[in-house]
Amino acid sequence: xxxxxxxxxxxxxxxxxxxxxxxxxxxxxxxxxxxxxxxxxxxxxxxxxxxxxxxxxxxxxxxxxxxxxxxxxxxxxxxxxxxxxxxxxxxxxxxxxxxxxxxxxxxxxxxxxxxxxxxxxxxxxxxxxxxxxxxxxxxxxxxxxxxxxxxxxxxxxxxxxxxxxxxxxxxxxxxxxxxxxxxxxxxxxxxxxxxxxxxxxxxxxxxxxxxxxxxxxxxxxxxxxxxxxxxxxxxxxxxxxxxxxxxxxxxxxxxxxxxxxxxxxxxxxxxxxxxxxxxxxxxxxxxxxxxxxxxxxxxxxxxxxxxxxxxxxxxxxxxxxxxxxxxxxxxxxxxxxxxxxxxxxxxxxxxxxxxxxxxxxxxxxxxxxxxxxxxxxxxxxxxxxxxxxxxxxxxxxxxxxxxxxxxxxxxxxxxxxxxxxxxxxxxxxxxxxxxxxxxxxxxxxxxxxxxxxxxxxxxxxxxxxxxxxxxxxxxxxxxxxxxxxxxxxxxxxxxxxxxxx
Numbered sequence: 306x307x308x309x310x311x312x313x314x315x316x317x318x319x320x321x322x323x324x325x326x327x328x329x330x331x332x333x334x335x336x337x338x339x340x341x342x343x344x345x346x347x348x349x350x351x352x353x354x355x356x357x358x359x360x361x362x363x364x365x366x367x368x369x370x371x372x373x374x375x376x377x378x379x380x381x382x383x384x385x386x387x388x389x390x391x392x393x394x395x396x397x398x399x400x401x402x403x404x405x406x407x408x409x410x411x412x413x414x415x416x417x418x419x420x421x422x423x424x425x426x427x428x429x430x431x432x433x434x435x436x437x438x439x440x441x442x443x444x445x446x447x448x449x450x451x452x453x454x455x456x457x458x459x460x461x462x463x464x465x466x467x468x469x470x471x472x473x474x475x476x477x478x479x480x481x482x483x484x485x486x487x488x489x490x491x492x493x494x495x496x497x498x499x500x501x502x503x504x505x506x507x508x509x510x511x512x513x514x515x516x517x518x519x520x521x522x523x524x525x526x527x528x529x530x531x532x533x534x535x536x537x538x539x540x541x542x543x544x545x546x547x548x549x550x551x552x553x554x555x556x557x558x559x560x561x562x563x564x565x566x567x568x569x570x571x572x573x574x575x576x577x578x579x580x581x582x583x584x585x586x587x588x589x590x591x592x593x594x595x596x597x598x599x600x601x602x603x604x605x606x607x608x609x610x611x612x613x614x615x616x617x618x619x620x621x622x623x624x625x626x627x628x629x630x631x632x633x634x635x636x637x638x639x640x641x642x643x644x645x646x647x648x649x650x651x652x653x654x655x656x657x658x659x660x661x662x663x664x665x666x667x668x669x670x671x672x673x674x675x676x677x678x679x680x681x682x683x684x685x686x687x688x689x690x691x692x693x694x695x696x697x698x699x700x701x702x703x704x705x706x707x708x709x710x711x712x713x714x715x716x717x718x719x720x721x722x723x724x725x726x727x728x729x730x731x732x733x734x735x736x737x738x739x740x741x742x743x744x745x746x747x748x749x750x751x752x753x754x755x756x757x758x759x760x761x762x763x764x765x766x767x768x769x770x771x772x773x774x775x776x777x778x779x780x781x782x783x784x785x786x787x788x789x790x791x792x793x794x795x796x797x798x799x800x801x802x803x804x805x806x
Contacts, residue, residue: 312563322533326539327524330476330523335474338473339474340370360405369606378611384478387419387421398599411442419439436481438477441475446466450463490526498520522546523545540575543578543579553579651689657696664701677720715739758780778795
């Protein structure tokens with residue numbers, strides 16, 4: 306059995322030009338579904354949040370959700386799209402168990418929002434991502450395949466369907482093809498989804514939790530030889546469910562496609578599945594020819610004709626968008642472009658902002674989130690926000706340092722307790738007896754002991770070599786298990802030796 310040897314990434318980008326595209330689905334956070342009054346809360350027992358409309362029972366009629374239409378227009382405006390003055394829903398016909406009506410109410414040739422863009426920053430460079438369309442539709446149900454090893458239909462002994470999700474308002478955001486990104490293509494894909502998520506979250510129209518499926522991404526990737534005029538055949542990696550995986554999926558497909566092309570093969574236009582454990586993609590179903598969904602206008606819904614004055618009101622009421630918000634924070638925090646890029650790369654903007662709001666300085670917040678906490682997140686392979694400390698706890702920890710109750714070493718020990726779930730910093734400091742000792746009376750004995758144990762060093766200090774006091778400070782710190790205040794110890798040493806500091 307032969308094993309395919311993949312080329313190096315540098316070799317791939319030297320010979321091939323990637324073209325990427327992203328189709329992102331966002332579940333809107335409305336109280337009720339798109340065309341009925343069923344609740345949209347995540348979770349719940351299977352098939353308990355359904356009704357004749359979202360189950361597609363005979364005689365039921367849909368009614369469009371105004372809040373979902375408004376949210377879609379706001380997303381389109383935030384993405385610099387043109388808003389249609391007249392559009393309509395269509396029936397997308399296909400037969401699959403998770404679609405109870407055997408058609409999906411969507412939009413086809415007349416989407417609500419078209420021709421926009423979103424600017425993203427990658428390594429100090431601004432990349433403009435063209436937006437082809439933003440349209441509104443209803444989500445499908447969820448199929449659970451049981452009895453197999455992979456959770457997919459192949460090898461399963463039975464399949465179960467939960468229709469709770471069927472009918473939830475779903476916005477699909479489709480980019481235009483994105484050429485010219487070269488070796489940065491995986492980073493650009495991740496930066497786009499990250500920025501899009503932040504924009505939608507800022508609008509308050511969705512919680513955009515990828516782990517719960519309220520933000521899902523299909524990643525299109527193709528390769529063509531550098532200098533070629535025609536783009537290569539694309540593949541579509543379906544339902545990628547984390548920012549890290551978006552980047553990995555593009556990179557994996559670039560390596561795989563280059564290996565196929567290098568061997569004289571051809572790329573099959575198909576859907577593919579991304580595997581979190583290996584970072585690889587595997588074949589799904591062929592898409593060599595366009596699927597005939599037999600679209601036709603939805604006869605049970607009137608067309609949409611958003612009033613221009615209403616659209617103008619929505620545009621005027623948009624919040625400060627994330628890119629402008631970050632620029633303002635950068636100025637407030639006094640950061641250089643390089644420093645701000647480090648904050649962005651770590652995914653720490655919101656965390657630092659919340660930590661500052663909880664009562665510490667930007668410098669103090671950055672020190673922890675970009676230092677010790679980033680290291681811990683990398684070691685455990687989790688996103689920084691999931692590392693185990695809240696912004697309020699980090700602000701409290703830095704406050705104890707600023708107040709002289711903890712030094713950096715003791716603060717890291719307290720942080721261990723926070724991440725272990727022992728409580729908040731002040732409580733952990735008290736429980737473990739970790740507060741810095743700065744009382745001169747309590748430290749004098751330790752200082753005298755250090756001087757007596759190191760007479761040669763004491764003589765150097767008396768002779769004017771004040772820098773040698775560092776060795777005695779270290780001895781006292783060791784005796785006190787790091788809990789002595791170093792500045793106070795140094796002052797005591799010089800005082801006991803009769804030396805001016």
